[in-house]
Amino acid sequence: MAGDVSHHAGDITSHPDVSEMRERYARVVSSRGEVAVDGLVVLAGLYCAISAWTVHFSSSRPDLMINNLVIGLAVALIGVGLSMAPDRMRGLSWATAAMGVWLIISPWTVTRFPDKGIIWNNVVIGAVICLLGMAAAVTVMRNSRTTGT
Numbered sequence: 001m002a003g004d005v006s007h008h009a010g011d012i013t014s015h016p017d018v019s020e021m022r023e024r025y026a027r028v029v030s031s032r033g034e035v036a037v038d039g040l041v042v043l044a045g046l047y048c049a050i051s052a053w054t055v056h057f058s059s060s061r062p063d064l065m066i067n068n069l070v071i072g073l074a075v076a077l078i079g080v081g082l083s084m085a086p087d088r089m090r091g092l093s094w095a096t097a098a099m100g101v102w103l104i105i106s107p108w109t110v111t112r113f114p115d116k117g118i119i120w121n122n123v124v125i126g127a128v129i130c131l132l133g134m135a136a137a138v139t140v141m142r143n144s145r146t147t148g149t
Contacts, residue, residue, distance in 0.1 A: 037082075037132060037135050037136045037139055038079050038080075038082040038083035038086075038136060039079070039083070040079075040132050041075060041076075041078065041079030041082065041096060041129070041132045041133070041136055042076050042079035042080055042083075043079075044075065044079075044125060044128050044129050044132055045071075045072045045073065045074070045075030045076030045077070045078070045079055045129070046072065046076050047072070047125060048068055048071060048072030048075060048103065048125050048129065049068065049069050049071075049072025049073050049076065050072070051068050051072070051121050051122075051125060052064070052065035052068050052069065055117050055118065055121045056117070057115075057118055061110075061111050061114075061118070063110050063111065064106065064107065064110045064111050064114070064118065067106055067110050068103070068106075068122070071099050071102065071103060071106075074099065075096055075099055075129055078092045078093070078095065078096050079096075079136075082136055082140070086140045087140070089140070090137070090140045090141070093133055093134075093136040093137035093140055094133065094134075094137050095133070096129060096130075096132065096133030096136065096137075097129075097130045097131075097133030097134045097137065098133075099129060099130075099133070100126045100127065100128070100129035100130025100131070100132075100133055101126065101130055102126070103122050103123075103125060103126030103129060103130075104122060104123050104126035104127060104130070105126075106122055106126075107119050107122050107123075
């Protein structure tokens, strides 16, 4: 025979990279909750971006429409960044919470007399984004303590 091509069931413990593979697996398993929060941050940001059209902000309020679009896209991008590089985006998770607070107060600061639908939309989505930002910050901090980074 030219070569042995049969597959033998071997023990992986003798593999040279077994410790690195175990550490990586442990990191992936421990970050499941973090990914869920990050996905919700992305969805909340996308809703905020399109909320001006779904709640039918009147065309007389273009400043608030642009405000929600920009803040919503920024929140969604932060959510994507949190899921891709959570250690690098740690500080921006707190910024997400601050953007949620801004969304709550923006109807009164950007426009003079906001409609009730606009107020309810921004207060609810702002509170959701604020809570998700704080949850993302807590999970990133907790995971960084357990991994020692």
